[in-house]
Amino acid sequence: MSETPQAPTPSAIAVTTSGAAPPPTEAQVVFTPPIDIFETTAGLVLLADLPGVAPDSLELQVQDNKLTLFGRVDATLPEGAQVIHQEYRVGHFLRSFILSDEVDHENISAKLNHGVLEVILPRAQQGEPRRIPVAIE
Amino acid sequence: MAIFRWGHRWDPLQDLEREVDRLLSSVLSFQGIRFGRQYPPVNVIQLELEYVLTAELPGIRPEDLELTVANGVLTIKGERVGPEGIPDERFRRQERPRGNWRRSISLPDSIEEDKMTAEFVNGVLKVHLPRTPVVRPRQIKVVDGNA
Numbered sequence: 001m002s003e004t005p006q007a008p009t010p011s012a013i014a015v016t017t018s019g020a021a022p023p024p025t026e027a028q029v030v031f032t033p034p035i036d037i038f039e040t041t042a043g044l045v046l047l048a049d050l051p052g053v054a055p056d057s058l059e060l061q062v063q064d065n066k067l068t069l070f071g072r073v074d075a076t077l078p079e080g081a082q083v084i085h086q087e088y089r090v091g092h093f094l095r096s097f098i099l100s101d102e103v104d105h106e107n108i109s110a111k112l113n114h115g116v117l118e119v120i121l122p123r124a125q126q127g128e129p130r131r132i133p134v135a136i137e
Numbered sequence: 138m139a140i141f142r143w144g145h146r147w148d149p150l151q152d153l154e155r156e157v158d159r160l161l162s163s164v165l166s167f168q169g170i171r172f173g174r175q176y177p178p179v180n181v182i183q184l185e186l187e188y189v190l191t192a193e194l195p196g197i198r199p200e201d202l203e204l205t206v207a208n209g210v211l212t213i214k215g216e217r218v219g220p221e222g223i224p225d226e227r228f229r230r231q232e233r234p235r236g237n238w239r240r241s242i243s244l245p246d247s248i249e250e251d252k253m254t255a256e257f258v259n260g261v262l263k264v265h266l267p268r269t270p271v272v273r274p275r276q277i278k279v280v281d282g283n284a
Contacts, residue, residue: 034232038223047220049233051193051260080185087178088193115195115260
């Protein structure tokens with residue numbers, strides 16, 4: 001038997017900053033994808049498992065201080081298909097996060113590789129500490 | 138927003154969900170390493186000419202995926218590795234399954250093992266198992282031995 005793996009290159013995903021979060025419209029199951037979040041010297045990295053989500057069916061939005069990921073998965077079976085064994089269900093993926101001011105909202109970037117979304121959340125530059133003069137009465 | 142942060146770790150990503158929702162969703166939807174369940178979960182559909190087996194394997198590199206077929210049993214195995222070079226204490230959340238996994242699935246009798254193919258797209262493995270053409274029952278003519 002042969003294996004024909006497809007090796008898609010990590011594709012950049014546009015992060016939109018306007019518009020409402022896309023609501024799941026169809027009557028399809030929506031799952032909360034499992035995630036990892038870890039800290040690097042540059043900021044935070046978020047990884048989310050989104051099996052079956054193609055780069056063009058993933059929407060990633062930052063609105064105000066809310067980061068929303070929504071991945072559409074086409075659950076339609078080929079015509080005439082009959083399910084003979086089922087251990088998992090196919091559905092969309094949705095999860096939201098609150099971002100603090102410490103994340104540089106303008107420079108969030110993301111890529112999708114083999115069903116895993118990687119979101120880079122750079123740390124915002126901290127302003128100079130401002131001295132507050134205390135008046136003595 | 139906290140003003141005084143001394144002694145607090147940098148944790149600007151706050152999950153929207155409440156803990157209850159999290160628990161609920163972890164029960165309902167976290168596919169994969171759930172206690173007593175085999176990883177990865179697989180689905181099989183039957184089409185006119187083939188069976189198609191699918192398994193969700195996000196983050197697996199195709200070169201790390203091993204498929205073998207012997208004596209009517211298909212075995213898939215591989216390893217899920219975490220992000221490289223990140224020590225555990227840097228993790229704020231760790232929900233994605235990790236580790237070695239292996240799954241063996243008995244194949245139906247009526248497939249052509251040497252014509253099986255597999256593809257891996259967007260973290261989903263799809264194995265095509267062509268069905269053997271249905272053998273037409275052969276009529277055996279009974280000759281009258283007394284004649």
